[in-house]
Amino acid sequence: MVSMDFFTDWEGPWVTTDFALEISEVLGSKAFFERLSQYDDYLYFVERRKGYNAGDTLKLLAPFICVMGLDSKKLKALAENVRFVRDADAAMKILLRKYKPVVISTSYDQFLKTSAGKIGIQDRLHGTRMDVDRLSEYFDDRDREVASSLIEKISKLPEIKVDVENRTVNESATRTIDFLNDLFWGNSDFSKKIRRVMGEVVVIGGRKKLETLLAYEPKERIIAIGDSISDFEMLEWVRKRGLAVSFNGNEYALMNSSLAVISNSAFSEAAVVDAYLANGFDGLKEFLKLFEDKKWDELKDVVDEEIVEGLKCSETEYYLLEGSVGSDDKVDPKIVEKSKRMRKLVRGDAGKLG
CATH class of the missing domain: 3.40.50.1000 (HAD superfamily/HAD-like)
Known part of the structure; x- marks a missing residue:
């Protein structure tokens, strides 16, 4: 049959809506998510990081949603503007x-x-799947200040442009990649909290x-x-x-x-x-x-x-x-x-x- x-x-x-991009605008900058999205392309397609899947950008974004106070109710209200x-x-x-x-x-x-x-x-x-209300409890007011500063810094970093045919990136992207590597995979207390949240987000x-x-x-x-x-x-x-x-x-x-x-x-x-x-x-x-x-x-x-x-x-x-x-x-x-x-x-x- x-x-x-x-x-x-x-x-x-x-x-036509990219919800993550809309969220990033609420957080203060669309360019912030554009850099995360470009970094996602790099990790999956160029570096081919072990255990990393295309679309895991939403893991990268999730900690910032949680720390900045966008609860489930606010996300659903924002989704009404689809x-x-x-x-x-x-x-x-x-x-x-x-x-x-x-x-x-x-x-x-x-x-x-x-x-x-x-x-x-x-x-x-x-x-x-992201239990944003529970995961938000991992962060405090000091973390929110750190996150706000990071959103601004990331927004101003150079673009990561992937050459799909050759699986390479532009030379100026190195600074952005190094910064984001340190943020997401580094040893600071904030990085550890980020990875804790990322580990509990199930990306499809x-x-x-x-x-x-x-x-x-x-x-x-x-x-x-x-x-x-x-x-x-x-x-x-x-x-x-x-x-x-x-x-x-x-x-x-x-x-x-x-x-x-x-x-x-x-x-x-x-x-x-x-x-x-x-x-x-x-x-x-x-x-x-x-x-x-x-x-x-x-x-x-x-x-x-x-x-x-x-x-x-x-x-x-x-x-x-x-x-x-x-x-x-x-x-x-x-x-x-x-x-x-x-x-x-x-x-x-x-x-x-x-």
Whole structure:
């Protein structure tokens, strides 16, 4: 029996908000989280630190949330300001008539559950678990002063720019990496408290995303949607067995996907889910050909009519990605550039993050 599940990331494919970035703005600086996110890319992709997973940025951020007094109630209130990808509500409601989404997101549970409920998803939600109210008790007023100073200092450090092809970083990044290495892995009392909190935060990113997917024991017509480095392993595994979809993805997502979706509308990914789960790769290929030829009436025989109507009003491009994971084949730089350009257009500042 063909499964009616589809697996998807949340921030990027369905919401434009990067909740961690929003939290950082409340803490005083978006640049603070941008540096942590860049450091995350470095630790996972360049240094390949043992035991470190893509998306563990939320471990790095968690101690600052706790020490600065952002309790669970405040996080949920901040999550009420979620911004969705255009047409996300309508597209998801159409999919929910026939299929069962499994949302596997690096975002904190407080955000995931609050935002997903707004478009009708009540269960099968897997996000990062952080008992912020209990973990806040590890810190005192003096720690808060230290954290406030650190947020300001980190915000002013040089950017870490990762060369994905060569797995290297820019020369000026060394100062930032050294500073953050000392902070997170050093021997100061504050560093020890940081690691204590980090050790109790369960991040759903990297390998954990794949493990969550595998717990559903998918067998036929497996489809997963992602957009960033934290989706790396999940997309890589699915690509070998089903359909791995990059939605306005960056290099990390594209290099492990079988289909690139570049769009300003969630109808574009809903169409792919519907075509593939209903009729497999044959249905997907038929959809892509009809879409390319703009045969709207015939498309309605392949995917839901409402989805087709939504696609007509969108800016959407699809690209089947050749080659296999780990091969010498590389994603066409023009596709990478188009995808990243749309990513920034749709998500704003969040589109710059890995």
